[in-house]
Amino acid sequence: MDDVAVPLSGHQARSGAPLDGTLENLRASAIAVDDDGLIVAANSAAQSLLGREASELVGQDFHDLLHRDRYGHSVPRTRCRMRKAILTGETRHGDAEWFACGDGTLVQLSWLVTPYSPGPGGTGALAMLYEPKPGDVRHTDGGHSAPLTELDRLSLLAETTTQLTSTLDADEALHRLAALTVPRLADWAVFDLLTERDEVRRVLVMEHKDGILVERDDLQGPMPPVPAESPMPLSRALRGAASSLAGPATYQGPPDSGIAVEQQRLFTATGMHSAVIAPIRGLRDVLGALTLGRAQRHDAFTPADLPLLEDLTRRAGLALDNARLYQRQRKVAETMQRHLLPQLPVLPGLEMTARYVPAPDASSVGGDWYDAFALAAHAHALAIGDVVGHDLDAAAGMAQVRNMLRAFAWSHSEAAPSAVVTRLDDAVMHIAEVPMATMILARLTLGNDTLWRLRWTNAGHPPPLLITHDGRTRYLDEAHGILLGTGVTRPRPDAVTVLPPQATLLLYTDGLVESPHHSIDHGLDRLRRHAASLAHRPLDSFCDLLLDQVRPSDNDDDVAMIALRTPPPVGPA
Template sequence: MRTSALAIDDDGLIVAANSAARRLLGRSLAELVGQDSHDLLHRDEHGHTMPRTRCPMREALLTGSTKHGDAGWFARGDDTLVRLSWLVTPYSPDTKEPGALVLLYEPTPAKRPRHDEGPPEPLTELDRLTLLAETTTQLTSTLDVDEALHRLAALTVPRLADWAVVDLLTDRDEVRRALVMELEDGILIEREDLQGPMPPVPEESPMPLSRALRGAASSLAGPSTYQGEPDSGIAVEQHRLFTETGMHSAAIAPIRGLRDVLGALTLGRAQRRDVFTAADLPLLEDLTRRAGLALDNARLYQRQRKVAETMQRHLLPQLPTVPGLEMTAKYVPAPHASSVGGDWYDAFALTPTTHALAIGDVVGHDLDAAAGMAQVRNMLRAFAWSQPTAVPSAVVKQLDEAVMHIAEVPMVTMIFARIALGDDQLWRLSWTNAGHPPPLLVTHDGQAHYLADSHGILLGSGAGRPRPDIVTVLPPRATLLFYTDGLVETRHHSIDRGLDRLRRHAASLAHRPVSSFCDSLLHAVRPDDNDDDVAMLALRTPALT
């Protein structure tokens, strides 16, 4: 193939690359094969590795679908970035597991108007309707404010202008120049040097941007508009904008939400010789009206996430200090839910020498699951505290009865344990498992195995079967990991595969500090297509003195 092509397996690892791809990416075959294609190559516009959950190429691989991108940034072997269009399509070499074929090619540059050419043809009515329909589709399909702004710029440049500038009002009525995009050699370039905080909106200024940010009607502007003595700091910044960009004509319209003014959109022309006229303003207002609704939804979603994150932080407990033990906990919300869920952990003192440990998962990953989780955790604390010497299965049995008759939760999996230091200076774990993935014990010399002896029925089933109690002696300098199924489960592979990956990676990290141990496991093991939250509780025993 003359087109640059990479073949990747179902884990995203490169298995083949043709000579065109090697030349385009400036890498040898040995530097490509066996590497994760996303981590090695795909970047955002700033040169940073793109988050996997936001990568459309990864989404195409995981869903087995065909997707195309007009332009993305890719890292070459010499650490430079190259902007390429891409196509990902399902591909299964020989009889191996399904993977994908990735084609990379230089995007076709948009035709840049020449100064000696006449003005471009005005948009027809069909063109206008098509643009408005595309704006609605593009902006309402994302709940990320930055992504929506970039899509708005891509829709308007170069169809309507050479420059797109978005100024946003914050919750405190402060102004931020959130995006400045220009068309350069057919490619949209973000001008970060022109972005950033702006002076406050003056109450009486007649200048176009100030009026737009107060919600007034759209208007036209040019360099001469801001040539005189500035009446405000915003006027100074607008004069700088026209000087830096070379815009000779601009149209400015407010971006209105359902209740408030959210900001303003400025479209400017520098390369195009034709100027904006009053006839262009109705189309601009239609665009900003759609943008305002999309930004309103995105901001509401972000506020809800912030509230949910605050709620989750208050629901999850602070870990106690246990002399002699290192202990840490991690919680990662579901990427596509409300940032809260039914996964939880807990650790608290039962007696001066004994502590309780718990990890669990209430079915679901939404606000209802989070509320149910809080119920279950609080009842467990009460039952365990009232019976500090009871075996774990007795406490869990009492909790199971409460879940059946009191709590508003469907089903719960959990592990409950008591840990104490013995006379031989070894830590002993007395525990029971109610339908939860087994704990993982990693010794200091890198041996890892699951504690699968105490597996009982989950809570809320009504089966009434007894759950066994197991006592495990923890070796010195060993790491014990409790986790929820979001760490190992995926829609495309069995849980056995996830458990095997967790065991192998945990063994390789046996010497890491316990917090770094958990962070590295989350990065290496958590499935990319995971749509569940993850809770982890890890502890490490000390060396014998």
């Protein structure tokens, strides 16, 4: 391979001077950088040593691309002696530091940086990399680990705060904390959490093995209850006592509880010779405990390590508290939604089903709704609507609108849908706490000819879709009026259609067809085509497949659907 030079920032780039051929004549690994620390050339030996082609090196910042600590993390620029030597034009030497190879592995190398002129008028530096002699290596991952500096500790705590506050998923938070602490602080991370019923579960055990984190499912699972008086470290931590050190000898005696038996098993299975155990506290309760253990490293934890662990578990406790609060809110919202959405009536010969899917990133409840209820002996009401928003406020507004609609429709069971919706619109303006809403109200009746008829009005809602048994489709886009809550008074139209035998009628909300990256017409056409292809499917399967195939992947709204299918034609008597 030839050394490569490209125009870059700094004096080298400004001068445009080509590199001479001296780099390739060097048997040692050599990398030339300009006065901004950007790589301008690398000889074959350096490319081979680092497992990187010249094209992967040239133009990149030497420090950012290559220099790492022993755990694979970037070395802070302010602490990098190599970078300082490059920028100041000094000659410096370092032993046994870590560099990132092209395949993601780390290689421990010694280095020499010295001023170097890549061409006439050019300034820069030459970095020589070489494998250290055994006596030069000051520490390895399998031996004694150097203690963290105060800057290391602050950096770890800042990174932990950032990582844990950016998720509301408890499992994800625990995995992130494990990745932050292993192998930086330990070879093992063990999380024991208390459930809302004060049961203990070992929810996560992570091991650093062969350079990667491995989850040990065989060591996870339910744990015995927390003993009230046990002085053992994990039992104390789960009761909220202070953090403590532990080792295999801690649990060698006769176990005083089931948890002590599990701890004996843990230390035997992991080979940990030293561990620190700290409680994970929430704002009000103890949530669990974190155990960090060392097996491959020879050095043991000391009391000086406990304050850092307590700082980490304090942040973990806040993250878990937030995640659990979010999950409780989701559960409340889902329960509320189940109670708000009605049971569908049974109509002889007519199939009917409904679906509701919450917004992906909201509180699992929203303003989309459907309803179906009897008006008279041979008439039923169908309704679907969407109150602006997808949160608890929208759900409360939805409940108001739905209940008022039922009252108006039942008290005027012979009224046209348009008349009922006109009264509802007036009530929304003066009574309900709803900014705006869309809806369709339909009256379904069975005629003397045994055919079902649909009379409906539409208040700013996506049109119903009618699919015949042979796959022909038609949007019922008649009777379209303005949405509810605008304050504008206009006559609302009605329309009537006969539903053919074995036809499917679909009422839906805009979350099924709307996408921020496509027009509503695109979504409607997509729905029509998929509905036609599924016309022969059973009604439940029809709805499930529509949701799976039609709902846009980038949709951030909830979806409500109600579908019905008419019976086959009545044969001659």
